[in-house]
Amino acid sequence: MVKERQGERCRLYTRGTILGYKRSKSNQYPNTSLVQIENVNTKDEVSWYQGKKMAYVYKAKVKKNGSHYRCIWGKVTRPHGNTGIVRAKFKSNLPPKSMGSRVRVFMYPSNI
Amino acid sequence: MAPQQRKPHVCRNPDLIRGVGKYSRSKMYHKRGLWAIKAKNGGAFPKHEKKVADAAPAVKPPKFYPADDVKKPLVNKRKARPTKLRASITPGTVLIILAGRFKGKRVVFLKQLTSGLLLVTGPFKINGVPLRRVNQSYVIATSTKVDISGVDAQKFDDKYFGKKVEKKKTKSEGEFFEAEKEEKNTLPQDKKDDQKSVDAALIKSIEAVPDLKSYLGARFSLKAGMKPHELVF
Numbered sequence: 001m002v003k004e005r006q007g008e009r010c011r012l013y014t015r016g017t018i019l020g021y022k023r024s025k026s027n028q029y030p031n032t033s034l035v036q037i038e039n040v041n042t043k044d045e046v047s048w049y050q051g052k053k054m055a056y057v058y059k060a061k062v063k064k065n066g067s068h069y070r071c072i073w074g075k076v077t078r079p080h081g082n083t084g085i086v087r088a089k090f091k092s093n094l095p096p097k098s099m100g101s102r103v104r105v106f107m108y109p110s111n112i
Numbered sequence: 113m114a115p116q117q118r119k120p121h122v123c124r125n126p127d128l129i130r131g132v133g134k135y136s137r138s139k140m141y142h143k144r145g146l147w148a149i150k151a152k153n154g155g156a157f158p159k160h161e162k163k164v165a166d167a168a169p170a171v172k173p174p175k176f177y178p179a180d181d182v183k184k185p186l187v188n189k190r191k192a193r194p195t196k197l198r199a200s201i202t203p204g205t206v207l208i209i210l211a212g213r214f215k216g217k218r219v220v221f222l223k224q225l226t227s228g229l230l231l232v233t234g235p236f237k238i239n240g241v242p243l244r245r246v247n248q249s250y251v252i253a254t255s256t257k258v259d260i261s262g263v264d265a266q267k268f269d270d271k272y273f274g275k276k277v278e279k280k281k282t283k284s285e286g287e288f289f290e291a292e293k294e295e296k297n298t299l300p301q302d303k304k305d306d307q308k309s310v311d312a313a314l315i316k317s318i319e320a321v322p323d324l325k326s327y328l329g330a331r332f333s334l335k336a337g338m339k340p341h342e343l344v345f
Contacts, residue, residue, distance in 0.1 A: 010216040010333045014340055039339045048341035107340055108210045109249035112200065 013104040014038055016054065020099050022080075022087060030093045032077070035086050037105055046079040046086055054088055055104045076105065195228035200253040204260035207232060208252040208332045208345070214241050216331035220258050220314060222265045231268055235311035238318070238328045242307055245273055254345045258324070262313030268306075 015038045022032040035054070040046060056072045064070060074090030088103075124143050125133040135143065150157055201207070205221045207230070219241050222231045230248055234241030318324050334340065 010331050012210055012215055012332070012334060014334065039337070040341065045339075045341050106210065107252065110210060110252050111198075112252045112345055 013055075013106045014049075016086075016103040016105045018056065018094060018098045018101055018103050019085065021094075030096075031089065033074075033088050033090065033094050033098075034080055035076070035088045035103055035105075037076075037084065037086055040084040040086070042084055043079045043082050045084055046076075049076045049086060049105060050078065051109060052076050053106045053108060054090075055106070056090065056094055056098055057102075057104065058098070194224055194226055195248055197224050198248065198253060200255075201230070201248070201251075202257070204258045206254045206256040206258060206328065207246070208254060209241075209246060210250045210252060212246075212250070214244075216333055217241050218254070218328050218330070218332060219246075220260070220318075220328070221253075222260065222263060222268075222310075225268070225270050227270045229270070231265060233307070233310055233314065234328070235314050235318070236307050237311060237315060238325060243268065243303075243310060245270075252345050256324075256327070258314065258321075259317040260314070262317060263310055264313075265310065 017036045017038075019034040019036055021028040021030045022034060023029060037046075037049060040049065052075060054074045054076060056074070058070055058072075059068050060070050061068070072090050072092060072094060074088050074094075077087050077089050079085070080087045125135050125140055128134055133140075141147070146157070201221055203221060203223055207219050207221050209215055209217050209219055209232075217234070217239050219232045219234055219239070222233060225231055225245065227245075228248070229245040230251065231243065232241070232246050233243045236242050315325075318328065
């Protein structure tokens with residue numbers, strides 16, 4: 001995460017919002033999270049994103065591996081419903097405080 | 113096939129329904145012409161002597177029989193081959209690297225190595241990417257192509273990029289502390305020369321195309337409102 005030049009922005013990920021866990025009315029299943037990817041509004045558009053890696057980045061007080069930043073990796077598994085929401089599975093379940101916060105949806109593994 | 117023209121053979125006894133042929137046993141005997149074969153042979157069906165098989169060499173009974181049955185490993189016919197290269201990636205294609213130190217850099221594809229990784233170069237003078245290996249999944253292929261005919265990438269293979277194995281030297285106590293400082297990771301001169309020779313031909317063909325040099329020097333980035341699933345590269 002080294003900025004090689006000041007001001008050269010290089011964003012190679014799409015922004016996404018973590019909406020919550022997969023759930024029914026009164027039960028939730030935290031092994032799968034629901035994610036809203038920016039500018040993706042229909043089920044067909046999701047097919048491009050299927051399998052792409054995602055990262056939930058967060059900060060912690062204790063330095064690990066020399067950094068205050070930590071990350072949980074995951075991937076887009078399948079669409080959820082008809083309006084572009086996506087189901088995602090992460091290496092470890094996302095913490096509940098992540099609901100409403102940012103997730104990075106990368107463009108790899110790429111198929112273009 | 114046989115040099116004579118053979119008509120595909122029609123069934124002698126077509127089915128009326130499954131399991132019921134059109135012709136009876138005696139009719140079939142006549143159709144097959146067994147009577148003619150017998151007549152040729154003087155009344156009886158021609159017999160052939162059984163071929164005597166060579167006596168198998170005498171096998172001594174083994175000294176040792178294992179108590180349990182020994183399992184044979186399954187046959188494995190899998191061949192190791194490099195990953196299938198996407199149709200959009202051909203030598204000379206400009207690729208966008210998606211992750212790692214050089215993320216966002218636009219880079220020229222040279223060839224696929226036997227491990228399946230892609231050999232790629234900046235060129236170094238243009239965007240700082242040296243001869244490097246990159247995985248196909250971490251790359252977007254654009255439709256821009258560079259003429260790569262002047263480049264000789266034959267000598268580069270996976271071993272070229274492997275870690276150099278150094279012989280371990282036994283150190284005495286005094287030398288121990290000095291030796292640690294001396295280890296420097298300088299790039300050997302021959303690698304720098306390889307880079308220069310590959311890039312020389314490439315840069316010429318890049319400068320022939322207007323704007324291509326600055327295109328390769330610039331980084332790719334997603335901007336506000338850009339939808340990757342709608343972008344055409």
